Amino acid sequence: MTDLLLPDPEPRxxxxxxxxxxxHLVEPPDMFEGRxxxxxxxxxxxxxxxxxxxxxxxFDGERYTQVGMNAVAGRRPETRSLEPTRFEDMRRGCxxxxxxxxxxxxxxxxxxxxxxxxxxxxxxxxxxxxSDPGLGAAVTRAWNDWLYEEWWQPYPDRIIPLGITYLTDxxxxxxxxxxxxxxxxxxxxxxxxxHRIGLPSLFSGHWxxxxxxxxxxxxxxxxxxxxxxxxxxxPGAPMLELGATMFGQLSLQACAEWxxxxxxxxxxxxRIAMSEGGIGWVAMLLDRLDNLVxxxxxxxxxxxxxxxxxxxxxxxxxxxxxDDPSTIETRHRIGVENIMLETDYPHGDGTWPDTQxxxxxxxxxxxxxxxxxxxxxxxxxxxxxxxxxxxxx
Numbered sequence: 001m002t003d004l005l006l007p008d009p010e011p012r013x014x015x016x017x018x019x020x021x022x023x024h025l026v027e028p029p030d031m032f033e034g035r036x037x038x039x040x041x042x043x044x045x046x047x048x049x050x051x052x053x054x055x056x057x058x059f060d061g062e063r064y065t066q067v068g069m070n071a072v073a074g075r076r077p078e079t080r081s082l083e084p085t086r087f088e089d090m091r092r093g094c095x096x097x098x099x100x101x102x103x104x105x106x107x108x109x110x111x112x113x114x115x116x117x118x119x120x121x122x123x124x125x126x127x128x129x130x131s132d133p134g135l136g137a138a139v140t141r142a143w144n145d146w147l148y149e150e151w152w153q154p155y156p157d158r159i160i161p162l163g164i165t166y167l168t169d170x171x172x173x174x175x176x177x178x179x180x181x182x183x184x185x186x187x188x189x190x191x192x193x194x195h196r197i198g199l200p201s202l203f204s205g206h207w208x209x210x211x212x213x214x215x216x217x218x219x220x221x222x223x224x225x226x227x228x229x230x231x232x233x234x235p236g237a238p239m240l241e242l243g244a245t246m247f248g249q250l251s252l253q254a255c256a257e258w259x260x261x262x263x264x265x266x267x268x269x270x271r272i273a274m275s276e277g278g279i280g281w282v283a284m285l286l287d288r289l290d291n292l293v294x295x296x297x298x299x300x301x302x303x304x305x306x307x308x309x310x311x312x313x314x315x316x317x318x319x320x321x322x323d324d325p326s327t328i329e330t331r332h333r334i335g336v337e338n339i340m341l342e343t344d345y346p347h348g349d350g351t352w353p354d355t356q357x358x359x360x361x362x363x364x365x366x367x368x369x370x371x372x373x374x375x376x377x378x379x380x381x382x383x384x385x386x387x388x389x390x391x392x393x
Contacts, residue, residue, distance in 0.1 A: 004079045004089045009353045014108035016359050016371065017391040019379035021160075021320050022224070022275040022342035023350075025114040025151060026071055026094040027057070027143075029087065035142035036135075043135045044142070045119050055086045057119040059139075060130045064118050073103070073346030073353075094346050097151050101158055107353040109343060110376065111385055113160040114151070115189055115224050115275070116143065123189040123227040124164030125197050128173075137166045137176075144180055152184075160383045162187040162222060167199055170206055174213035181217035186383040187273070188219050192254035193228040202261040215267035220318075220382060223258070225250050225276040244348075251277020252285060255317060259289075264316035265305045271382060273318040276349070279339055282319050283330035286310045314338060318382060322351055323362035336370050340379045368393050 032044040045059040057064040066085050074091040087095065093103035104112060120126055120143065127143070130136030144163045152161040163180040165173040165188050177188055190210070191197055200206035214221055231246035233239065251274050264270050289310040292299030302309050314335045320342045321328075331339055341359070344350040351358045363371060371393055380387050 004076060005074050005091065006076055009074075009106055011106050012108050012353060012356045014392060015356055016108070016393060017376040017388060018107075018109045018341060018343070018355060018359070019111045019113075019160075019376045019383075019385065020109055020343040020345070020355075021113045021222075021273060021340045021379050021383070023112045023114050023345045024070065024094075024117055024347060025100070025147075026066065026087075026090060026117050026346070027119050028095040029055075031146050032139065032142050035145055036138045040135045040138040043132070044139060053086070059119065059126065060132075060135070062126075064126065066118055070117060070348075071346045072348050073350055091346060097154055097159075101155050103345065103352065104158065107343065107345075107351075108356045109345075109352075110388060110391075111158050111160055111379075112343075112345070113162050113187065113222070113379075113383065114147075115162065115222070116164060120164055121191075121197070121227065122224050123191045124167055125191060125199070125227070127164070128167035129198065133168065136168070137172055140164055140166045140176060141179075144176070144185075148180075148183060148185075156184075157386050160187065160379075160385050161185040162189060164189055165210065167191070167194070167210075170209040174209040177210065177213040177219055178217060181213075181219050186220060186385070187222045188214065189222050189224060189227065191228045192223045192225070192250065193257060196228040202257055202263075207263075211263045211267060211270065215270045218269070218271075218384075221270070221272045223251075223254055223272065223274055228254070248277050248281050252281040255282075255313075256285065259309060259313055259317070260301065262301075262305070264312050265307065268315070270316055271318060272316055273320065273340070273382070275320050276342065276344060277319075278327070279319045279321045279324050279330065279334060280327035282313075283327070283333040286313060286333060289313065318378070322349060323358050325362040328363060328366070331370070331374075336373050337378055339374055340382070341375050 029047040036044050045057050047055050048058045071090040071094050093099040124140055127136045127139045152159045163185045165176040167173055195201035225247045230243040233242050255274055293302055318338050320340045343352055343355050345352045
């Protein structure tokens with residue numbers, strides 16, 4: 001370990017079986033080696049160093065930083081910053097699956113769903129917008145193949161396989177979702193608000209084949225905060241502080257757009273999981289949706305649907321939280337069966353290695369049946385993932 005990293009923590013007491021539906025992997029430097037067709041291999045993403053000694057990803061003529069705040073688990077607090085970082089300055093569990101499982105065991109995490117990181121744009125956007133569509137599609141498939149072979153298969157009971165797909169060509173994207181579903185993938189990361197990153201909007205019809213593929217294969221759509229950029233900020237505003245403060249607002253707006261897109265009405269079995277936005281805004285959104293129908297008259301589209309928008313939200317959408325110590329009291333309005341837990345390893349918001357204590361402090365007063373749902377049962381049901389023989393509590 002470098003002097004930026006703290007010593008290994010002691011394993012925590014396991015009081016709760018935890019499935020985290022929002023963690024991240026950091027793509028290792030050799031991820032794409034030998035995984036692309038020969039004609040595309042020279043153009044594969046690769047790690048380079050800049051003149052400051054930082055390690056960056058290079059792809060399609062652009063460079064993408066490995067932001068330090070995206071890999072702070074186990075780092076000394078005074079060393080955390082937005083400055084790009086190096087692999088030796090991260091815990092090896094960020095990119096090494098064997099060390100990741102070890103870190104999960106330290107914190108008492110049974111299973112984990114892992115989003116991609118910087119080189120993909122959190123949802124495959126970077127590859128989908130490559131200047132050569134063939135290269136972009138090949139890199140997307142290579143990312144998924146690596147995840148299948150190197151990240152999931154060594155520990156199939158501990159990792160929930162989430163893939164990415166090709167976003168620019170919806171038919172290509174749908175085919176990749178089906179290919180992954182056939183080999184056991186449970187979820188796909190899509191951009192929250194695609195129009196913000198140069199892709200067609202949710203209301204354009206572009207996404208129909210991709211959504212249909214998800215519905216037909218029971219592939220959960222996972223929407224992660226920041227996958228379509230951060231909140232609009234006033235000039236001179238503190239980017240880190242204000243941007244992180246607005247995570248909940250980003251999820252609220254994205255969720256409302258996905259709701260009013262009508263995809264969940266046309267595909268009643270579709271499931272959409274909102275990641276890293278917390279749950280504090282969900283009860284408010286439900287109240288607002290009821291008001292649109294019952295008083296304001298702004299919910300005319302719902303009359304065509306034949307179902308209340310709030311009922312679509314609680315039927316088709318799922319929400320995840322680190323703790324929400326104040327707004328967990330709104331859980332019955334949201335539906336206890338609709339809330340899941342995240343640890344956000346290895347990001348700045350993450351609760352590793354103290355996830356067990358965070359749960360006890362924020363949720364320890366809740367009834368045991370509800371604790372089981374929140375900590376693991378809801379996630380196991382949604383992602384069709386096995387549980388240990390004796391789940392806790």
